[in-house]
Amino acid sequence: MGGLLSTQTNVLASAEAVSSLGTAIYVGLVLILLFAVLAMAKKGLNGRVFKNPWTQATEQLYLFIENMCVGIIGSHGRKYIPMIATFWLVIFVANVVALFMGFSPTASLSFNLGMALISIGYVQFEGMKANGMFGHFSHFAGPKLGGLMALLITPVIFVIEIVSEIIKNASLSLRLYGNIFGGGKAVHSMNELGHSIYVPFGEFLMPIKLLTVVVQALIFCLLTCVYLSLVTGHHDEEHGEDHGHGAPAHA
Amino acid sequence: MNVIGLGIASMGVAIGLGLIGFAGLQGMSRQPEAIGKLQTAMLIALAFVELVFLLTVFVGAPGLK
Numbered sequence: 036m037g038g039l040l041s042t043q044t045n046v047l048a049s050a051e052a053v054s055s056l057g058t059a060i061y062v063g064l065v066l067i068l069l070f071a072v073l074a075m076a077k078k079g080l081n082g083r084v085f086k087n088p089w090t091q092a093t094e095q096l097y098l099f100i101e102n103m104c105v106g107i108i109g110s111h112g113r114k115y116i117p118m119i120a121t122f123w124l125v126i127f128v129a130n131v132v133a134l135f136m137g138f139s140p141t142a143s144l145s146f147n148l149g150m151a152l153i154s155i156g157y158v159q160f161e162g163m164k165a166n167g168m169f170g171h172f173s174h175f176a177g178p179k180l181g182g183l184m185a186l187l188i189t190p191v192i193f194v195i196e197i198v199s200e201i202i203k204n205a206s207l208s209l210r211l212y213g214n215i216f217g218g219g220k221a222v223h224s225m226n227e228l229g230h231s232i233y234v235p236f237g238e239f240l241m242p243i244k245l246l247t248v249v250v251q252a253l254i255f256c257l258l259t260c261v262y263l264s265l266v267t268g269h270h271d272e273e274h275g276e277d278h279g280h281g282a283p284a285h286a
Numbered sequence: 287m288n289v290i291g292l293g294i295a296s297m298g299v300a301i302g303l304g305l306i307g308f309a310g311l312q313g314m315s316r317q318p319e320a321i322g323k324l325q326t327a328m329l330i331a332l333a334f335v336e337l338v339f340l341l342t343v344f345v346g347a348p349g350l351k
Contacts, residue, residue: 214340
């Protein structure tokens with residue numbers, strides 16, 4: 036992990052370094068935006084029909100996240116919605132901040148690593164809650180093998196699974212960091228191209244950055260959902276698998 | 287020399303992303319009612335392929351400059 040973090044200083048060598056106080060200020064900015072939007076949405080919650088546009092938009096967001104959780108995890112996925120929705124809101128708002136500002140919390144590897152640690156830790160916690168401590172760790176050991184194979188292969192699988200759980204942290208955080216920070220770097224380099232003729236070429240990257248903003252927030256939540264479904268989905272019966280759609284359509 | 291390596295890595299990842307998009311679009315056009323499931327699986331695959339390039343950058347780019 037030390038090597039991972041130490042590469043940051045080298046990659047960032049050409050970029051302006053943002054101190055931890057600066058990161059905290061941007062996190063505060065994101066939180067202010069988030070709470071402002073959610074407070075405006077909460078005002079319209081009382082009636083039977085939501086008339087407040089902020090409330091309507093937030094309802095659509097809730098439906099989207101509920102659809103994602105129930106679609107991937109299954110019918111018991113509804114109880115994980117608060118966590119997934121929190122991840123979605125924080126990452127999405129921080130990515131939108133990254134569109135307009137030179138820096139954002141998601142363009143910092145430390146913030147992303149923190150979020151990935153929370154996500155994977157939550158997955159382990161829910162796995163232990165769903166399968167019990169022993170069941171959760173025996174889930175790492177792969178399929179049940181008999182005799183000599185169990186002695187030879189199961190420890191290897193166990194170690195590999197533990198390592199892959201640790202690597203999941205790095206992969207979640209590096210993906211978000213690389214995309215958001217790399218997008219900012221690309222805009223910066225393209226702005227430098229047109230510097231002598233006063234044309235900000237980098238702003239023409241805005242549409243693809245807008246796509247990245249949504250997709251990266253979606254992928255973080257989606258992968259958390261997938262990890263949750265991997266650790267909690269065993270004791271549940273098969274549901275939602277409509278066989279009519281699984282078969283190829285012979286028109 | 288390192289820059290060439292980075293270019294080769296990005297080329298491979300671009301081919302992979304293109305294949306995923308190709309297969310995803312083909313599947314969606316064959317079965318438009320399964321678009322939701324296909325998009326989810328496609329995005330997950332895209333994320334994993336993209337990660338390869340990011341790892342290459344973070345392992346290889348410090349050698350640049």
